[in-house]
Amino acid sequence: MLQIQNLTKQFTVDGRAVPILDIPLWKVEKGERVAITGPSGSGKSTLLHLISGIMSADSGRIAVDGQPLHELSEAKRDALRASAIGYVLQDFHLIPSLTARQNVEIAMTVQLPQKERRRIVDGWLEQVGLGGRGRHLPSQLSRGQQQRVAIVRAMVNNPPLLLADEPTGSLDWETADEISSLLMELSAAHGHTLIVVTHDLNMAERFPRRLNIRDINEVRRETFPRQRSSSGSVDKEGISL
Numbered sequence: 733m734l735q736i737q738n739l740t741k742q743f744t745v746d747g748r749a750v751p752i753l754d755i756p757l758w759k760v761e762k763g764e765r766v767a768i769t770g771p772s773g774s775g776k777s778t779l780l781h782l783i784s785g786i787m788s789a790d791s792g793r794i795a796v797d798g799q800p801l802h803e804l805s806e807a808k809r810d811a812l813r814a815s816a817i818g819y820v821l822q823d824f825h826l827i828p829s830l831t832a833r834q835n836v837e838i839a840m841t842v843q844l845p846q847k848e849r850r851r852i853v854d855g856w857l858e859q860v861g862l863g864g865r866g867r868h869l870p871s872q873l874s875r876g877q878q879q880r881v882a883i884v885r886a887m888v889n890n891p892p893l894l895l896a897d898e899p900t901g902s903l904d905w906e907t908a909d910e911i912s913s914l915l916m917e918l919s920a921a922h923g924h925t926l927i928v929v930t931h932d933l934n935m936a937e938r939f940p941r942r943l944n945i946r947d948i949n950e951v952r953r954e955t956f957p958r959q960r961s962s963s964g965s966v967d968k969e970g971i972s973l
């Protein structure tokens with residue numbers, strides 16, 4: 733599903749090049765569910781931006797669903813992102829002037845009669861416990877409900893790859909727990925490959941595969957050295973790797 737080879741990315745800060753990512757090889761198989769943890773500033777969000785094609789790598793190869801991003805035109809990359817990649821963000825990024833239903837509808841890439849589109853969207857909203865909330869504006873929904881709408885928006889095109897960047901980061905623990913469960917259940921039910929960046933250990937522990945970005949990234953190891961517990965087997969975030 734995802735293949736990364738010799739990927740590098742740096743940013744220029746105050747005229748100085750700062751290397752952020754150098755990933756020799758990383759693969760995620762179809763249907764796998766992976767949680768990525770790691771210290772703040774270690775390049776986790778940057779990695780998701782590169783996988784989604786929102787940002788370009790300096791060098792290397794990223795293939796999503798067999799399609800090498802660097803070989804695609806910008807228009808084709810946009811089309812791939814719209815149809816093959818769902819993206820869930822910490823702050824939902826719903827359009828405030830649109831209803832829950834409209835926020836999902838505008839993300840749909842299939843051409844269908846309006847009635848059919850609405851039926852599909854309402855089915856999804858029902859599935860995430862928001863039946864009857866389709867006409868509500870984001871401001872009329874709780875934060876957890878807004879994230880549910882954002883999850884539906886990310887999934888409505890049935891993308892093979894679902895990315896989530898701190899999806900529970902701005903939620904209280906109980907709502908975070910519900911959103912974690914929802915993401916796990918929906919991705920399993922629909923066979924999505926799911927890659928989540930998170931500081932939420934409760935969420936990370938549910939994932940069959942967990943990794944610390946320092947395990948695949950060759951840079952930043954000096955900036956973010958692994959901190960071993962006395963047992964030597966658990967890192968700073970408490971995740972056995």
Ligand SMILES: Nc1ncnc2c1ncn2[C@@H]1O[C@H](COP(=O)(O)OP(=O)(O)OP(=O)(O)O)[C@@H](O)[C@H]1O
Binds near residue numbers: 773777778
């Ligand atoms: N557009 C940019 N220009 C310059 N530096 C950037 C840019 N985007 C990110 N960075 C820097 O790259 C580094 C990695 O950022 P990134 O957001 O990927 O980290 P992260 O691991 O997701 O952090 P967090 O866990 O705090 O969200 C940080 O030092 C950040 O300041």
